[in-house]
Every structure is written in C-alpha cells, then in structure tokens.
Amino acid sequence: MPRPVLLTVGAGQAAVAAVRTLRRRGYDGRVVMLADEPHPPYQRPPLSKEYLRGDADLDDLSILDPGWCAENDVELRLGDRVTSIDTLGRRVELAGGGWYGADLMLLATGARARRLAGVGGGGGRVVHLRSLDDADRLRALLPGAGRLAVIGAGLIGSEVAASARELGVEVTCLEVAELPMLGQLGARMAEAYAGLHRENGVDLRCGRRVGAVTEHPGGVTVSTDAGEVEADLLVVAVGAEPRDELARAAGLALDPVHGGVAVDAECRTSVEGIFAAGDIASRLDPRTGRRHRGEHVDNANRQGAAVARAVLGQPAADQDPPWFWSDQYELALQFVGKPRPDAEVVVRGSVAERDFTAFYLADGRVHAAFAVDRGGDVPAARELITRAVPVSEAALADEDTDLFDLLETVDA
Numbered sequence: 299m300p301r302p303v304l305l306t307v308g309a310g311q312a313a314v315a316a317v318r319t320l321r322r323r324g325y326d327g328r329v330v331m332l333a334d335e336p337h338p339p340y341q342r343p344p345l346s347k348e349y350l351r352g353d354a355d356l357d358d359l360s361i362l363d364p365g366w367c368a369e370n371d372v373e374l375r376l377g378d379r380v381t382s383i384d385t386l387g388r389r390v391e392l393a394g395g396g397w398y399g400a401d402l403m404l405l406a407t408g409a410r411a412r413r414l415a416g417v418g419g420g421g422g423r424v425v426h427l428r429s430l431d432d433a434d435r436l437r438a439l440l441p442g443a444g445r446l447a448v449i450g451a452g453l454i455g456s457e458v459a460a461s462a463r464e465l466g467v468e469v470t471c472l473e474v475a476e477l478p479m480l481g482q483l484g485a486r487m488a489e490a491y492a493g494l495h496r497e498n499g500v501d502l503r504c505g506r507r508v509g510a511v512t513e514h515p516g517g518v519t520v521s522t523d524a525g526e527v528e529a530d531l532l533v534v535a536v537g538a539e540p541r542d543e544l545a546r547a548a549g550l551a552l553d554p555v556h557g558g559v560a561v562d563a564e565c566r567t568s569v570e571g572i573f574a575a576g577d578i579a580s581r582l583d584p585r586t587g588r589r590h591r592g593e594h595v596d597n598a599n600r601q602g603a604a605v606a607r608a609v610l611g612q613p614a615a616d617q618d619p620p621w622f623w624s625d626q627y628e629l630a631l632q633f634v635g636k637p638r639p640d641a642e643v644v645v646r647g648s649v650a651e652r653d654f655t656a657f658y659l660a661d662g663r664v665h666a667a668f669a670v671d672r673g674g675d676v677p678a679a680r681e682l683i684t685r686a687v688p689v690s691e692a693a694l695a696d697e698d699t700d701l702f703d704l705l706e707t708v709d710a
C-alpha cells in the first residue's frame with residue numbers, strides 16, 4: 299500500500315519544526331517540503347542582527363540541512379512555489395507546472411514585509427527585510443552607507459538600527475507612535491527602550507508620519523509631517539502581513555481581526571486534513587476563547603510541533619504565553635505574555651544599569667514580563683503567567699526572593 303503523503307507549503311521555521319517532530323516521534327508517511335526560496339531552510343532572527351553585521355555566515359543560519367533530510371527520508375524541494383490549492387482534489391499546483399497530491403497538508407508560508415504605498419520604486423536604495431536575499435542586499439549596502447534612515451522602530455527596525463550603529467553608520471529612525479514598542483511595553487518601559495537607542499547614537503524621532511519617499515542619485519529623501527530626512531539608504535520596517543493568499547483563494551476560513559488563517563488549538567484549518575502554522579496562523583486558545591497570531595520563532599516552533607502531534611493523534615500540549623527575544627547592543631531582551639493597558643509595572647533590578655525584569659501586574663497577578671539581560675528570570679515569569687499565581691509587588695521587586703519560591707507558596 300502506498301504510504302500517505304504529508305506536504306508542507308513553505309519550509310521555514312514552522313514547517314521544519316513540524317517535520318522534525320514528526321520524524322522524531324516515528325511518523326512513517328512520506329514527507330515532502332515545497333519551498334519557494336532557493337536556499338535550504340534557515341532561521342530569520344540573525345538577518346537583522348549577527349548576520350547583518352557580518353558576525354555570522356550562512357552555515358550559522360541553517361535549521362535543516364540536506365544531509366538530515368536524506369537520513370530522515372524527507373524530500374526537500376527548493377525553488378518550488380505553490381500557486382494554488384485544490385482542497386477537493388487534495389493537491390497543490392506548482393509554478394513550474396503540474397500538480398502535487400497529498401493526504402495531509404501544512405500551510406506554513408509565513409509573512410511578508412509590509413510595504414508603504416509608493417515606497418521602493420526600484421532606485422535600489424530602499425530595503426524591506428524578510429528573506430536571506432533581502433539581508434544579503436542590505437549587508438552589501440550598509441557598510442558603504444554613511445547615513446541610514448529606518449522607518450519603524452518595532453523589533454526589526456530597532457535591530458537594524460542597533461546593528462547599523464555597531465557598524466558605525468549614522469542612523470535616523472522614524473516612528474509614528476509617541477514611543478517605540480509602546481503597545482508591547484507600555485509607556486514606562488517604552489521610554490527606557492527609546493533611551494537605549496538614543497544613548498547608542500540613534501536619532502530616534504517619534505510621532506513622525508512619513509509622507510513621500512524620493513530616491514535620487516545622491517541618496518533618498520524621506521518627507522515627514524515634521525521635515526525631511528536625507529539618507530544614503532532606507533530600511534522600511536513597518537510590520538509584516540501573513541502570506542494567506544493561497545488559503546484565501548482555496549476558501550479556507552480566515553481570521554478577520556488578526557489576519558491569517560483561522561486554526562484550532564491543534565492548528566487544524568476549516569478544511570479537514572489541512573493544517574496551518576507559524577506567522578500565517580491565527581490560533582484559538584480554548585481556555586480564553588480568543589485567537590492569537592504570533593510572529594515569533596517560539597510561536598512557529600510550538601505550532602509546528604502541535605501539527606505533528608495532531609497528525610500522530612497525540613494530545614495537544616498546553617498553550618504557554620507568547621515569548622520572544624531580541625538582541626540589541628549586546629543586550630538580550632526577552633518578552634513574555636502581553637501587557638494589559640491597565641497594568642502596574644514592578645521592576646526587579648536596575649533600569650539604569652540595564653539589568654532588570656519588568657513585571658506587568660493586573661488583579662495581583664503577573665500577565666507579562668520584559669527582561670533585559672535577565673534570562674534567569676524568564677522561566678519563572680512564564681510559570682507565574684501561565685498559572686496566574688497571586689503575587690505581591692514587594693516580593694517580585696525583592697532581589698532576595700527567589701521567583702520560583704513564589705510558585706511554591708501557591709503549591710503548598
């Protein structure tokens with residue numbers, strides 16, 4: 299009897315996590331991965347950090363090498379873009395011609411960098427950073443650029459700004475909000491975040507709305523509602539959009555609020571036998587009844603693993619709070635959970651010395667944390683959030699209190 303075929307559309311972080319988990323747990327069907335990019339699967343976080351600075355090379359980015367695929371009977375097809383999905387016939391159409399049939403499918407097409415209308419008209423001085431090819435272009439241009447302008451001070455914009463400063467490039471960063479990362483951090487910590495960049499020499503201009511962008515032989519002019527910025531190079535980092543057009547055309551249910559493909563806790567879409575995971579997926583949390591679409595590695599890894607468990611008929615793991623990291627100016631920043639707007643911020647450690655964890659409390663419970671060079675606090679913070687443990691502000695702030703003891707108090 300022919301073996302069932304599991305096909306992934308995309309071979310990025312989520313698809314790789316699914317395939318690795320499947321094989322680790324003994325899945326013996328055929329596995330085929332279709333990747334539109336020509337490069338073997340790679341991780342994206344270094345593209346704005348060590349790879350951009352030239353401190354890492356291509357080999358350091360690999361997350362699935364062809365040798366592993368051969369040993370584990372995984373057919374990795376590079377440069378094979380899927381152009382449509384036939385849900386009834388359970389097959390996908392390839393850009394190079396022909397169809398590929400599958401018993402099970404995983405849509406893991408990720409996201410694309412959001413564009414600003416009319417920006418990046420082919421003058422070669424505007425970069426959107428999402429892929430290895432984008433990073434190679436930026437890496438080649440950056441050392442020769444005396445002045446870099448960045449639109450957007452979210453994570454990718456901030457990381458590019460930090461990397462460029464480390465390379466000695468002058469950086470002007472334009473942010474439309476009153477503070478960078480305001481929604482993720484709240485006002486107090488967003489101030490600290492802005493301070494980090496300004497102290498490292500970034501000309502961070504908040505509350506600036508960008509109008510026209512003009513490329514000319516001498517550089518690029520960015521017009522804002524408060525004057526113009528002249529630069530040699532411009533990076534546009536204004537967020538990402540899920541690549542859900544295949545799913546949309548195939549009639550899969552989408553999430554109108556967060557965008558992306560609507561999936562249940564096990565990453566099943568509205569069509570049986572088709573899963574979605576990673577940046578493209580908006581996953582239901584059965585405990586809260588709410589959906590969440592994450593754009594982080596941990597989210598992609600967890601969802602990929604959830605797909606593998608669902609395929610194998612194994613129970614879904616608990617949903618942990620969102621967690622992601624960023625490296626900027628040799629500081630390791632970690633974010634757990636989602637701060638509520640009414641949160642109290644309790645600081646453990648020293649903001650001035652950039653060695654602290656900020657806990658976000660509401661109703662006497664921690665629901666988010668922002669750790670700066672405090673990786674040791676993160677596991678306990680995740681537990682405090684997941685288990686909604688009641689805690690006192692004094693105990694959290696007290697460096698002599700072991701955070702794990704706060705969990706024990708409840709267990710006792």
Ligand SMILES: Cc1cc2nc3c(=O)[nH]c(=O)nc-3n(C[C@H](O)[C@H](O)[C@H](O)COP(=O)(O)OP(=O)(O)OC[C@H]3O[C@@H](n4cnc5c(N)ncnc54)[C@H](O)[C@@H]3O)c2cc1C
Binds near residue numbers: 332334344379428594
């Ligand atoms: C510059 C940068 C820095 C980042 N830094 C961090 C960080 O510090 N921490 C963190 O947690 N996260 C970070 N992220 C986010 C993280 O990389 C993503 O959340 C993660 O890669 C999502 O995995 P995914 O599998 O959903 O998508 P991806 O990894 O994007 O993979 C999707 C793949 O599918 C392919 N594809 C799309 N359409 C098709 C098609 N029709 N046919 C075939 N293939 C297709 C795409 O080309 C891509 O290769 C960063 C992202 C970027 C761009």
